[in-house]
Amino acid sequence: MKATGTGVLATGLAGCIGTEDGDDGDGGDDSDGGTTDGGSSPDSVTFGQPASLTGTWDFLQPAASAATDLAVQEINDAGGPLDAELTVDRQDTAVETQQARETVRQFVNSGDVAAINGLFSSEIEPLWDFLQDQEVPIVTPWPGSTFLDTRGGDKGTDDMGDDEWLWRTVIGDTVHTSGAARGMLDEAGIEKMAILSATSAGEQGWTEQFTDWYEQLGGEIVKTVTAQEGQASYQSQLNELFESDFDAWALSFALEDAITIIQNWSDGGYGGQLLMEDGLRDTALIDEVGETAEGAWIAAGSTQGPNYDQFQSSYQETSDEDLHTWAVAAYDATNVLALAVHHAGDTSPEAVQQSIGDISRPEGTTVTTFAEGKDALDNGEEINYEGAVTDTDFTEHGNVWGDVVVERITPGGFETEFTIPADELKEEIDEY
Secondary structure, eight states: OOSSSOOOOOOOEEEEOOOOOOOOSOOOOOOOOSSSTTTTSSSSSEEEEOOOSSSTGGHHHHHHHHHHHHHHHHHHHOOOOOEEEEEEEEETTTOOHHHHHHHHHHHHSSSOOEEEEEEOOHHTTTTTHHHHHHOOEESSSOOOOGGGSSSSSTTTSSOGGGGGEEEEESSOHHHHHHHHIIIIIITTOEEEEEEESSSSHHHHHHHHHHHHHHHHHHHHHHEEEEESSSOOOHHHHHHHHSSOOOOOEEEEEEHHHHHHHHHHHHHHTTOOOEEEOOOGOHHHHHHTTTTTTTTTTEEOHHHHHOTTHHHHHHHHHOOOOOOHHHHHHHHHHHHHHHHHHHHHTTTHHHHHHHHHTTTTTTEEEEESSSHHHHHHTTOOOOOEESSSSSOOOOOOTTTOOOEEEEEEETEEEEEEEEOOOHHHHHTOOOOO
């Protein structure tokens, strides 16, 4: 399916850790992805978008789709990159590794994809070598995995020999687990915690990162209980967890299981302050257990970057889907790629890859929309795109920084409890 600014589009979630898979020997097609002939403008520019149209994370699809649609519409209203129409080719991967491999291969072999906008951690990690061999830039709003803390980006050099072809417009797990841990200790004064975690890779990754930061900052994790997903009841695991003495407990499960656990927790009358991982920040949680979980906290990356207010106003005019961090990051990913194409002057993946850092780092005229960026580039200026979810000042590894917000759950939605600024987190994270 192709979209030019409207339609139902989707992607999925992040933070999932896979196993090393390596390359299958297929380096893909070395096509230039539709490079302009003799400097003339192409009729269209296409980005491939691997999407979670089905699968575990499809509940995050509507807002991400709407935000991407809005970006495409705004880009085309401003004349498009290289004065061409931007189109997005979305294909379902269901966040399954093999399906993602085939989807990426299709994008590359089609010969008309300048870049890829999407992919989850659980797709990226096992396909890392394969993705590198494709030599097509990927900007994704989804992956939180620490696997990418030192992988990706252009390494801050002009030498493409050290490029790793993947960038993300959402903060990584290292940042928001650090923020959550700091918030629990410094803001809430909670010195002892317990954790109930799923055994899936993404949830285990969150648990391990949170534990490391919390204990490094001086807190104590008195007990961690793990459980397989998909159970009808988690009463026995809650019984085991609450045998210990702690000030608060954390929950790291996907949405459907988390709803069951919260209902079991309420029915059992366990009490205690609850903290939930970022993947549960969705209106479906409020719809299902808003009253039951009232007063619980959820820690996630802030959705409010430099251009958030302008983006939100436009978004609310075109969609009634409730926003989440990854949706806003999808808007930024689309704009970053479109501006990189326009900066590059052609649609070859190599040229687009080399331009991503150029249009998004602090040097140059600050712009917050594609229209502003295109005008500045056409006037011969260098630009610094600042996004709706973060300032998109990519690190050498293709990562972004952002604030972490701890919100309180109410029957009507999420209300900010406290914010941990990105500048504080930069001081304690060595490499990212």
